[in-house]
Every structure is written in C-alpha cells, then in structure tokens.
Amino acid sequence: MVKEAGRSARASVWLEGKARRGGRGGGQPSGLDRERITSVSVRLLDAEGLAKFSMRRLAAELSVTAMSLYWYVDTKDDLLELALDAALGELPLPDPEAEGEDWRGQLRGLATEYRALLVRHPWLSPLAGRYLNIGPNSLAFSRAVQRVVRGAGLPAHGVMGAISAVFQFVYGFGTMEAHFSARIADTGLSADEYHRQAMAMVAEAPETAGVIEEAKDILAARGGDTVAEMLDRDFTFALDLLIAGIEAMVDRG
Structure with a gap:
C-alpha cells in the first residue's frame, strides 16, 4: 500500500x-x-x-x-x-529565432500538425490528459504553442484560454476523424464510398430523412469533391473562426 x-x-x-x-x-x-x-x-x-x-x-x-x-x-x-x-516528437515546431513569422500562420501550422498526429496515431487521444504530459517533446510543443499565442498580443490572463479554445477544438476534431477513419477501415471501403453509402441510407430512413432534407442547403454549400476535402474545409474554416476570435479579443484590449 x-x-x-x-x-x-x-x-x-x-x-x-x-x-x-x-x-x-x-x-x-x-x-x-x-x-x-x-x-x-x-x-x-x-x-x-x-x-x-x-x-x-x-x-x-x-x-x-x-x-x-x-x-x-x-x-x-x-x-x-x-x-x-x-x-x-513527430510534431515539427516553428523556429523561435525566425524573423517576420506571423503568429497566425504558425498557429495554423501547429494546429494542422496536431490534427494529423491524432489521426495518424488513434491511440494517442485517449492517453492525452491521462498523464502529466511533461516529457521533453510534450514540453517543447507546449512552449512553442505558448510562444506563438503570446505573439498574438493577448493579455497574459487570456493566453491559456486561447490555447484551450484552439487545441481542445483540434483534439476533438482529430479524435473524431480518427474514429471515422477506423470505422471506414473496418468496412474495406474507401472514405468516399463509405460516405456515399452512409448518406444514402440515412437519407432514405424515415427516422433521419427529415434531418437530411432540412440540412440539404448546408450540405450542398459545404463543398469538396471528396471526404478529405470536406474535412479539410471544415477544419480550416473552424480554425479561422478561432483565430478571428483571438484577433477580436486583442483589439478589445
């Protein structure tokens, strides 16, 4: 004991x-x-x-x-x-000595790489938060994120909140994408084949057809010829919203 x-x-x-x-x-x-x-x-x-x-x-x-x-x-x-x-340790980090680097581009890069890591290693997301995450690579990533977000000009008390908003979103998006990829792999279909079949079944089922009909304009406007393109478009737009929110908070002072 x-x-x-x-x-x-x-x-x-x-x-x-x-x-x-x-x-x-x-x-x-x-x-x-x-x-x-x-x-x-x-x-x-x-x-x-x-x-x-x-x-x-x-x-x-x-x-x-x-x-x-x-x-x-x-x-x-x-x-x-x-x-x-x-x-x-697979995450590429921005060079802290680089001059003229915009925090927005660096934040997009860090978020995009973290999303890809979560999809590449589906076992990672259940472990994140289970441990203290104080290994050298975790600390290097945390330092890079903090430095980039500090560069936005937020007051010190808002930095961790901004980091949480961005990277908890990325964590959720990447985790769901990893689950989706695993489900597709179990079927033996490609992502696009699976999506077409699933959407067709949902659209025809009485319990769900109404929801699909109501969202028809949103789904059409979503764009993208493939599942990968749709996911990338959604991720990019959501990340842009978060970055715009950080900019708005900086302007508010």
Whole structure:
C-alpha cells in the first residue's frame, strides 16, 4: 500500500527521481534500451490499438521475456507515457529565432500538425490528459504553442484560454476523424464510398430523412469533391473562426 501511494504521488515516468534510460544497472538484457522499447511500443499501438497493447505482447515483438522489460520501466503506464511523448516528437515546431513569422500562420501550422498526429496515431487521444504530459517533446510543443499565442498580443490572463479554445477544438476534431477513419477501415471501403453509402441510407430512413432534407442547403454549400476535402474545409474554416476570435479579443484590449 505504501508503494502504491508513492507511485500515485509521482504520477509520471518523467518524475522517477532517476532517469533509468539505460536500465537499472548491471544484468539487464542485451540489445534492449528504453528508446528501442518505446519505438516498438509506438509501432504496436499503431498496428493493433490501445486495447490489445500489453507487456507480454511487446516482449514477444522484441523477442524477450516480459520480465526483461522491467529493467527499463516499472509498469505498462510508464511505457504508454513514453510512447505518448515519442509520438509528440513527430510534431515539427516553428523556429523561435525566425524573423517576420506571423503568429497566425504558425498557429495554423501547429494546429494542422496536431490534427494529423491524432489521426495518424488513434491511440494517442485517449492517453492525452491521462498523464502529466511533461516529457521533453510534450514540453517543447507546449512552449512553442505558448510562444506563438503570446505573439498574438493577448493579455497574459487570456493566453491559456486561447490555447484551450484552439487545441481542445483540434483534439476533438482529430479524435473524431480518427474514429471515422477506423470505422471506414473496418468496412474495406474507401472514405468516399463509405460516405456515399452512409448518406444514402440515412437519407432514405424515415427516422433521419427529415434531418437530411432540412440540412440539404448546408450540405450542398459545404463543398469538396471528396471526404478529405470536406474535412479539410471544415477544419480550416473552424480554425479561422478561432483565430478571428483571438484577433477580436486583442483589439478589445
């Protein structure tokens, strides 16, 4: 019980008190290190999903015993937190030394890349917020976002609210898009085929036909020849609305 209480208080692999990146000491399995274990964890999560991920499955992929992994991490949660930060390391960040960069373009770039990351790694969104997210890549992303939003000219008390508005929107949009992509993949159809079939069924069903009829003008005006184009158009417009809101708050003073 005491050990569990200490573990709960620490609540992050990054607050171990000692970074066991090379293992606990002598006797650890050869050919393993934390970086390799993390990389394979990300690959397994991409291929099989969060529900199927386990220490035993990871050990089999690495051709080691499950106990070998405990030279490098204490629990599966440690591995998931490491994998989460590794995935965030894929995000390209704007150069803080670059001159003449507009905060709007930088914010759009960060938001667009984060959306793509959530879709590329569907297991990421359930983990975000489960941990402290204080790994080096997470902190680098947070610093970049804060610097860009500060550059808009908002008062200090409004910066975190603006960040929340933009990136919680991106989180929701990217998470739903990832769910949509997974559902399509299960059917074996392309995104456009699935969309056409689903819309046809919904339009013909008595329970939902009226809703589709009422929204016909909105759906027609949405534009885009493909599902990808429609999603991009919706995302871009919503992000523009949020940026316009930040500009309005700056002008309000």
